[in-house]
Amino acid sequence: MIKYDFALDDHILPCLNQLLIIVFITFFYFIAIGDRILTHIQQNNERRIQQTYKQLVETERKRMENEYQQKSEEIARKWKAQLDEQRLKSQKVKFFSLNRNIKSVLFLK
Secondary structure (H helix, E strand, C coil), X not given: CCCCCCCCHHHHHHHHHHHHHHHHHHHHHHHHHHHHHHHHHHHHHXXXXXXXXXXXXXXXXXXXXHXXXXXXXXXXXXXHHHHHHHHHHHHHHHHHHHHHHHHHHHHHC
């Protein structure tokens, strides 16, 4: 049977108390470090989410601008084609009218 010497308690208990305090301080220090790391990770994730959202918005804006530009150019081409067609018809009408006038003048004399 082991005999326990209570005289050692006076020396061991303060050491154990100090050791326990060190363990608790270390434990809470690690918790604080972990909390800082998690906070940093969350902030980084938030920044990435915001950057990704901004990139998506910018990409969609550019896509819509390109689509608008293409449709505008298509409409402008159609209008120009119609205008050219109207000009050609107008020139033909003027030519035939002038030609008819010339023929009528020539045949009248």
